[in-house]
Amino acid sequence: MVEWTDFERETIKSIxxxxxxxxxxxAALCRCLVVYPWTQRYFGNFGKLYNADAINANPMVAAHGxxxxxxxxxxxxxxxxxxxxxxxxxxxxxxxxxxxxxxxRLLADCLTxxxxxxxxxxxxxxxxxxxxxxxxxxxxxxCRQYH
Amino acid sequence: xxxxQEKELIAQIWEKMIPVAPEIGSESLLRMMTTxxxxxxxxxxxxxxxxxxxxxxxxxxxxxxxxxCSKDISSMMDTLAPxxxxxxxxxxxxxxxxxxxxxxxxxxxxxxxxxxxxxxVHAAMDKFLSAFAAVLAEKYR
Numbered sequence: 405m406v407e408w409t410d411f412e413r414e415t416i417k418s419i420x421x422x423x424x425x426x427x428x429x430x431a432a433l434c435r436c437l438v439v440y441p442w443t444q445r446y447f448g449n450f451g452k453l454y455n456a457d458a459i460n461a462n463p464m465v466a467a468h469g470x471x472x473x474x475x476x477x478x479x480x481x482x483x484x485x486x487x488x489x490x491x492x493x494x495x496x497x498x499x500x501x502x503x504x505x506x507x508x509r510l511l512a513d514c515l516t517x518x519x520x521x522x523x524x525x526x527x528x529x530x531x532x533x534x535x536x537x538x539x540x541x542x543x544x545x546x547c548r549q550y551h
Numbered sequence: 552x553x554x555x556q557e558k559e560l561i562a563q564i565w566e567k568m569i570p571v572a573p574e575i576g577s578e579s580l581l582r583m584m585t586t587x588x589x590x591x592x593x594x595x596x597x598x599x600x601x602x603x604x605x606x607x608x609x610x611x612x613x614x615x616x617x618x619x620c621s622k623d624i625s626s627m628m629d630t631l632a633p634x635x636x637x638x639x640x641x642x643x644x645x646x647x648x649x650x651x652x653x654x655x656x657x658x659x660x661x662x663x664x665x666x667x668x669x670x671x672v673h674a675a676m677d678k679f680l681s682a683f684a685a686v687l688a689e690k691y692r
Contacts, residue, residue: 434670435670435673438670438671438673438674439670439673439674439677456669456670456671459670460670513654516658517657517658517661517668517673518661520658520661520662521661521662521664521665521666521668522665523662524662524663524665525662527658527662529578529581529582529584529585529586529601530585532582532585532586532658533582533585533586536586537586
């Protein structure tokens, strides 16, 4: 089981408590699709993804960004059982969506950078470490049902 | 593959970082060592407490090397030749760590530049730092 310090719990809850999920979801997913264009392979039916402006204006990207952030919210609310919370999502990503698990890490990195840009100096090294530990646990839980 | 526009963008950003090289460099190193504690194993000869003179000096060295390369990206192999030798034969840092520092450099830039570090700038920077890391590791084997 993952051990969280009080600082880590408070930091994670505080960050997510202040995030606008619509805004950050779009920003993180858009960034991932622009910086790592091969991730677009999973969004063939999203229509216009041919440049950064098109991706940012795409309503399906915005909608999906929101889905992802709400998914993360479940983990924030169940820090002591992220593994269990994500069992079905893991099966979905492996068997139905067939997403290469390395992509989870790429999206997690993009989300980290979006949060860093929003928080500026408040995103200290310790806050970053706590946030990335949380995302590493999320990524690991999503990978669990890949066989 | 960097476009001409991306090369200019990268050169501009690193030019601005030169006067604050110790701060940016030491912040990136601190972020890396805090988030990825395994990287501390390469610094047992230094005082790695936040803001220490050694962290500032080491951080400065790294940023200045990157800034130097950014001025003429197509000559990166030549510019980095001495550092390639140093990393391969003396330091022997596992190259998987280069991407951890690159990530933390990007986080540092994002924290300082805010919205100005948009996806286009991020993509250009990520490509440049990946190329830099690959060139740095060229002499390993």
